Amino acid sequence: MERSNVTFVVEFILLGFSDLPNLRRLLFGIFLIIYINILIGNGLLIVITKINPTLQTPMYFFLGNFSFLEICYTSITLPRMLKDIWTQKGNIPFLECATQTCFFYILGAAECLFLAVMAYDRYVAICKPLYYPLIMNHKVCVQLVIAAWITGVPAQIGVTYQFFSQKFCGSNKLNHIFCDSSILLEIACGDTYQKEISLLVNTFFFVVIPFLLILISYFRIIATILKLPSTSGKSKAFFTCSSHLMVVCLFYGSVTIAYLRSKSSHSAKSNKVFALFYTIMTPVLNPMIYSLRNKDVIVAVRKLLLK
Template sequence: METIMEANLSHVKEFILLGFSDLPKLQDILFVILLIIYINILIGNGIIIIITKFDAALHTPMYFFLGNFAFLEICYTSVTLPRMLSDLWTQNKNISLLTCASQLCFFLILAVTESLLLTVMAYDRYVAICKPLYYALIMNNKVCVQLVLASWITGMPIMIGQTYQVFSLPFCNSNIINHIFCDMPPLMKLACGDTSWNEVMAYADSVIFGFVPLLLILFSYNRIFMTIRKLPSGMGRSKAFSTCSSHLMVVGLFYGSGIIAYLQPKTIDLPGTEKMLSLFYTTITPMINPLIYSLRNKDVIKAIKKIIM
């Protein structure tokens, strides 16, 4: 009898993704706001992809990475936002186990890719400023392509394994996910039995793909700022800093929101806050990033003016 009950509990066929159902009067407004955000993300990052691809002046490693980052942002957002829009439009909260698993898997893979790509972009700035005479030799076309491919591929097998581990757990408390998409923390809350191993693996992956890349980024910028301080002219310092400030702002937004969202104490259970933080790093940040890079970069502004005019 116990075996039959366990089998029934572990074979959940679908979940109910509550999303913004706790705000019934704001469903239409939220749909319009999220649709505008998604369109802006597609347009903003799409423009960066186009100008870095077709403007010869931007055919450098820095803009090659920026174009790939813009493409990543579109993919990253498309994992969650279209589903949110669909749920708001149709009011259908059901999501199949396979769809939920796929969403979590792609979200984790793309989050890891973003972390690694931000690290690669920091390394590119480090070589450009700290080793300018060797920049063309170190950051040649082959190396740039290999670094981008490594950023995309490295986390795939581990995140697929992480997703498999989560969905191998029996879900017995409920099939209601009080969140805006299938993320790991709310799913772990629904699992019964011992989840300590899954939590250990999740933290280990966070250290490997989150904390270590962040340390490498901070190390790179420490060396960069030490080099900038030694530059003779104020103009040289200003130019060197301007090429790094945009990237630093994006790093701060990505890691800052992620740390706040995922490292909250377990004793604090505020689903509304969790949803807002998740909404910030899955939608607001990818919308702001193109503005940060374009408004603080003369080459990007010049390339955009060419398209418009």
């Protein structure tokens, strides 16, 4: 019986927002505006960090790369979702689904590592200011960026292969907005315990460990700031870290809520909402956070727009 129920999957069907046909045009318009804002906002940050002489520092070098990552991260899911909403067809070929999942995990791991690298940069700047130019020289910055981009690639390819090489039973419909390994477990045949463990191990190395490194960095930053004699020095140091800290809270807060909820509280609609939150919220708010809270960025944007 189990063998007869095994399905050779050629394609999956992403149900997405098919249960809301009357809101199709509205949802398409909202997500299109969001995607355009992500492209323009993060694109502006990339341009000004490249061409403005006052922003040629490690912090803005990392910010430019992080903004490019945000564009790539969102482009994995949003364009496909817009197409599905407009055509009302969620058919996605097996290979395309696997590719989307793989790149989604690769870029997700890179985002966690980038946030850890940026936290380390703030730690060196505040806790070891005299050694900052020596420690965070251009060569080291380039090496950290390359490491953040490629470290997770082999592991994410391995995890993706493990999930998509399994056999599937029953329906090929995925009640989600994009392909995700956790959703594939629902239609997988047999015992999925090993795959769940591998997913947890992968999450530990590329989500939990970077978060712990960020926490350690900020504990030391706060301890150093509290020792500063002047109030103005303390406020300036806190202000320097505030933008990055807000982005960290947004990203990790949404990911934590999405993945660490109890299984009894899971529902298809809540999964979609939280998936949208951690895939869209950080990329769309990242330019606003860094521009509204940073005078150098505001001045650079004004100069660019005037030109």
